[in-house]
Amino acid sequence: MLNKLTLVETIKKIKAKEFSHKELYLAIEKQIQESNKTFNIYLSLDKQALQKAGKLLDTPLAGIPIAVKDNFLTKELPTTAASSVLKGFMSPYESTVTKKLMQSGGVVIGKTNMDAWAHGSSTETSDFGRTLNPRNIKYLPGGSSGGSSAAIAANMCTAAVGSETAGSIRQPASWCGVVGLKPTYGRVSRFGVVSMASSTDSPGPIGKTVEDVSILFEQIAGHDDLDATTPKKEVPQVTKTIRQGVKGMRIGICYTDHPDLIDKKVTKQILEAGKLFEKYGAQVTIVPVTEKLEKGKILKHDFSIGVYTVVQRSEVSSNLARYDGIRYGQNREYFGVEAKRRIMLGTFTLSKGYADKYYIKAQQVRNLYLQNFEQLFEGYDLLISPTTPSYAEPLGASIGNPMFGELEDMLLEPTSISGLPGISVPCYKDEQTNLYLGMNIVASWWQEEKMIQAAHLYESETPWNSWRIYV
Amino acid sequence: MNEYTTIVGMEIHVELATSSKMFCGCINDPFGATKPNIYTCPTCLGMPGALPVPNAKAIEWTIKLGLALGCEIQPYSKFDRKHYFYPDLAKGYQISQYDLPFCKKGIVKTLLGDVRIQRVHLEEDTGKLQHAIIDGKKVTLVDFNRCGVPLVEIVTEPDIHSGEHAKLFLKKLHQLIRYLGISSADMEKGSMRLEPNISVRKSNVKKLPTYKVEVKNINSFNFVKKAIDFETNRHIDLLQHGQTPVQETRGYAEATSSTISQRSKEEAQDYRYFPDPDIPTIRLTKSYVEEIRNTLQELPDAKVSRFVKEYNLNEQEAIQIVEEKTSADYFESCVSLAQGTKETAIIAPTHIARRIINQQEKTELSPKQLIEELISKQRQKQIDPNLVRQAIQTVLRVQTKAIGDYKKGKTTVLMFLVGMVKQELKGKGDASFIETELKKRLG
Numbered sequence: 071m072l073n074k075l076t077l078v079e080t081i082k083k084i085k086a087k088e089f090s091h092k093e094l095y096l097a098i099e100k101q102i103q104e105s106n107k108t109f110n111i112y113l114s115l116d117k118q119a120l121q122k123a124g125k126l127l128d129t130p131l132a133g134i135p136i137a138v139k140d141n142f143l144t145k146e147l148p149t150t151a152a153s154s155v156l157k158g159f160m161s162p163y164e165s166t167v168t169k170k171l172m173q174s175g176g177v178v179i180g181k182t183n184m185d186a187w188a189h190g191s192s193t194e195t196s197d198f199g200r201t202l203n204p205r206n207i208k209y210l211p212g213g214s215s216g217g218s219s220a221a222i223a224a225n226m227c228t229a230a231v232g233s234e235t236a237g238s239i240r241q242p243a244s245w246c247g248v249v250g251l252k253p254t255y256g257r258v259s260r261f262g263v264v265s266m267a268s269s270t271d272s273p274g275p276i277g278k279t280v281e282d283v284s285i286l287f288e289q290i291a292g293h294d295d296l297d298a299t300t301p302k303k304e305v306p307q308v309t310k311t312i313r314q315g316v317k318g319m320r321i322g323i324c325y326t327d328h329p330d331l332i333d334k335k336v337t338k339q340i341l342e343a344g345k346l347f348e349k350y351g352a353q354v355t356i357v358p359v360t361e362k363l364e365k366g367k368i369l370k371h372d373f374s375i376g377v378y379t380v381v382q383r384s385e386v387s388s389n390l391a392r393y394d395g396i397r398y399g400q401n402r403e404y405f406g407v408e409a410k411r412r413i414m415l416g417t418f419t420l421s422k423g424y425a426d427k428y429y430i431k432a433q434q435v436r437n438l439y440l441q442n443f444e445q446l447f448e449g450y451d452l453l454i455s456p457t458t459p460s461y462a463e464p465l466g467a468s469i470g471n472p473m474f475g476e477l478e479d480m481l482l483e484p485t486s487i488s489g490l491p492g493i494s495v496p497c498y499k500d501e502q503t504n505l506y507l508g509m510n511i512v513a514s515w516w517q518e519e520k521m522i523q524a525a526h527l528y529e530s531e532t533p534w535n536s537w538r539i540y541v
Numbered sequence: 542m543n544e545y546t547t548i549v550g551m552e553i554h555v556e557l558a559t560s561s562k563m564f565c566g567c568i569n570d571p572f573g574a575t576k577p578n579i580y581t582c583p584t585c586l587g588m589p590g591a592l593p594v595p596n597a598k599a600i601e602w603t604i605k606l607g608l609a610l611g612c613e614i615q616p617y618s619k620f621d622r623k624h625y626f627y628p629d630l631a632k633g634y635q636i637s638q639y640d641l642p643f644c645k646k647g648i649v650k651t652l653l654g655d656v657r658i659q660r661v662h663l664e665e666d667t668g669k670l671q672h673a674i675i676d677g678k679k680v681t682l683v684d685f686n687r688c689g690v691p692l693v694e695i696v697t698e699p700d701i702h703s704g705e706h707a708k709l710f711l712k713k714l715h716q717l718i719r720y721l722g723i724s725s726a727d728m729e730k731g732s733m734r735l736e737p738n739i740s741v742r743k744s745n746v747k748k749l750p751t752y753k754v755e756v757k758n759i760n761s762f763n764f765v766k767k768a769i770d771f772e773t774n775r776h777i778d779l780l781q782h783g784q785t786p787v788q789e790t791r792g793y794a795e796a797t798s799s800t801i802s803q804r805s806k807e808e809a810q811d812y813r814y815f816p817d818p819d820i821p822t823i824r825l826t827k828s829y830v831e832e833i834r835n836t837l838q839e840l841p842d843a844k845v846s847r848f849v850k851e852y853n854l855n856e857q858e859a860i861q862i863v864e865e866k867t868s869a870d871y872f873e874s875c876v877s878l879a880q881g882t883k884e885t886a887i888i889a890p891t892h893i894a895r896r897i898i899n900q901q902e903k904t905e906l907s908p909k910q911l912i913e914e915l916i917s918k919q920r921q922k923q924i925d926p927n928l929v930r931q932a933i934q935t936v937l938r939v940q941t942k943a944i945g946d947y948k949k950g951k952t953t954v955l956m957f958l959v960g961m962v963k964q965e966l967k968g969k970g971d972a973s974f975i976e977t978e979l980k981k982r983l984g
Contacts, residue, residue: 141590142590143588143589143590149589151589156589159589161588161589161590162583162588163583163588163591165590260590260592261590261591261592262583262590262591263590264589264590265589265590265819267818268818268819269818295594296584296592296594297592297594297819298592298593298594298595298819298820298821299592299818299819299820299821384815385818387813388622388624388633388634388813388815390633391624391626391632391633391634392587392589392631392632392633394626394628394633396628396683398589417813420624420813420814420815421811421813422811422813425813425814425815429815
């Protein structure tokens with residue numbers, strides 16, 4: 071049962087010596103042994119984890135086990151980004167995020183499965199087999215941080231980290247019924263994270279509760295001398311403000327009037343959430359969708375799919391150029407279909423004669439989204455929307471569907487390409503399938519504390535968090 | 542020959558001598574490294590997840606060079622990725638600058654005409670390949686010590702019209718870089734690399750030719766001159782036969798002073814440039830640029846004019862003294878020392894300049910020693926001419942054999958006789974005065 075405790079409870083109880091590291095790690099290892107074969111969550115595990123934890127009782131994270139997505143470089147475990155190209159690669163250096171976690175007393179218990187190179191939203195494109203959704207194994211966990219989200223859902227770790235480029239934390243969090251936080255772009259260092267789309271990659275925590283991810287967020291956030299895109303901004307003490315509620319906040323509800331979403335269950339849940347926030351003193355309004363830049367309206371998310379597809383493929387084609395077959399074990403033939411497709415498309419969109427039409431055009435439209443959000447956040451503190459249009463998709467859904475991820479992440483892409491922070495919290499559970507829906511709460515740049523306050527309030531006042539009983 | 546005009550534009554790469562590399566903290570000393578791959582880290586090796594952080598000093602020095610070349614410094618600048626595949630390029634792309642270089646539109650004045658500078662930008666150097674045989678197998682080894690070293694690229698307009706012109710321009714550019722102290726600019730080692738783009742057109746045509754030939758592997762100004770001269774003749778020959786030279790890259794062959802075709806370059810390579818998302822846009826404020834301008838010391842051209850005006854040197858002397866900053870500084874400390882006291886003020890700056898210029902080896906005299914030497918010479922010159930004549934008489938009375946030799950045409954004995962006279966005068970006396978007097982006596 072100890073593996074089912076939240077991070078907050080685990081730290082508290084282990085510090086109070088209610089149980090030992092040994093008991094905690096035994097519980098977690100037992101769970102891993104029982105379920106990893108079925109779910110295929112961990113790609114590698116640290117057998118020394120317990121030994122390391124023993125010495126860490128007096129640290130902020132007290133030696134708790136953390137699951138880390140396999141695109142974070144670690145010195146003691148292989149890093150593959152779930153691609154055969156990097157099979158067996160041992161990094162000579164440690165990523166800033168894992169270094170910070172270890173300095174705060176976290177133990178990297180293992181590396182989790184993901185879409186190869188983080189290209190996808192299903193964890194089905196991993197070269198080491200797909201991960202199953204622990205809530206219902208006939209379904210996908212989402213992705214690309216599917217392994218980390220599933221590890222939380224399956225109680226195979228106490229906390230986890232993932233990375234998001236456009237939905238890769240929040241979408242699998244939503245599908246697995248867990249909490250995922252995507253920080254403001256530049257808030258958490260990308261140093262030592264295998265680059266996917268460098269202009270949007272944002273490492274972030276995945277956990278059981280809003281408070282759990284807030285604790286991890288505080289530990290991993292902050293300027294890094296090794297990442298030029300992390301400004302010297304003070305990290306808000308989100309665990310201190312987490313209980314301050316939404317009183318006086320202006321909250322906008324987004325995309326619920328979109329034709330594709332209008333009758334969906336998730337739309338109903340978001341509108342209900344609006345009522346709840348209103349009850350607690352927020353001013354809640356619906357933000358109408360627009361096709362042109364207009365004050366007080368939100369740009370249709372459809373265009374962002376094109377923008378994101380072009381920008382991300384372009385950056386991918388560049389970032390993967392270093393795997394030239396000279397180093398890192400396997401040659402380029404080991405790239406999977408999806409990586410090859412993205413390299414080809416990105417090479418095309420950056421080529422002479424086409425860059426103007428695609429890459430530059432995409433950046434121009436991206437700017438429109440930025441302007442749109444700048445305007446919107448003059449009138450709103452938070453924007454809420456469904457995280458994904460619906461429940462987790464069944465196994466195999468991504469196969470033969472190159473735009474699968476883009477459609478699943480379409481509600482998150484506008485904020486991702488704009489670098490905004492967001493958090494996904496469970497907002498419904500279907501009793502028949504045991505599958506979850508998620509609500510996405512977005513704050514303005516560098517204001518993660520506001521979305522955390524709202525998310526925590528929502529989590530406390532609704533029955534959807536499955537660890538509620540342990541809190 | 543006069544009916545054709547040579548058109549040359551140059552690309553010059555200069556490695557900056559910053560203490561660390563361009564985008565990481567590794568030591569920037571590829572030539573001093575005792576072993577391959579010792580100055581490397583995840584960033585310059587292009588490892589997964591490693592990120593570049595720009596070197597502020599390298600940016601400052603690039604702007605310094607731009608200001609010295611009279612360039613406009615751009616208020617906004619950025620780094621771009623330039624993609625191409627080569628084993629010494631760790632990331633599969635080079636971080637360079639595409640459409641927003643730090644500096645644009647400068648000028649270098651030479652006696653054969655001005656050369657406009659199109660742009661000065663900053664990028665990173667690549668690693669180095671070594672071809673070797675190990676265990677009987679031909680292998681290629683990569684040394685990444687140089688990978689990520691800050692590299693400035695200077696691009697000129699096609700304003701150079703002869704090999705000699707190129708040489709003059711390069712000498713001035715080299716001097717400027719050495720004055721700024723931003724690079725060793727050593728061509729042998731490759732910390733300064735020269736690539737002329739050469740074409741030839743009929744003199745009465747104004748349009749630029751439709752082709753150009755790039756020559757690589759040149760490691761001296763003389764070779765640039767020779768390469769341009771060789772190419773000019775080759776192109777004229779082809780043009781006279783109704784052919785257009787092929788657009789290509791050629792290599793310079795030292796042994797034959799000629800160039801050899803390496804690869805044809807009919808279409809420009811597509812480098813798929815795009816802004817490097819790992820490095821935010823760089824904004825250069827006016828005050829920052831002014832701060833750098835204030836650190837600029839006097840540059841060679843200004844120094845030459847000042848030396849002419851202030852010290853009465855002729856232009857040729859001033860140019861020679863100013864050529865190296867160390868000699869200009871040495872000259873000025875000698876002058877200020879001489880002007881310090883009444884006794885030494887009899888030494889004119891021109892004396893000092895000539896003394897420095899005429900000296901064959903690098904001087905090891907301190908300014909004080911040099912002034913003392915000049916003073917004693919000056920005093921010697923002030924000896925009574927009659928005393929000199931008396932001494933000559935004394936010497937000639939004894940050296941009858943030497944006189945005989947001299948009269949037979951063995952003029953070298955003259956210097957021997959000068960020496961004897963000086964000995965007679967106990968080291969005093971001006972050698973040239975003694976020589977003139979001797980000649981008078983000997984007829």
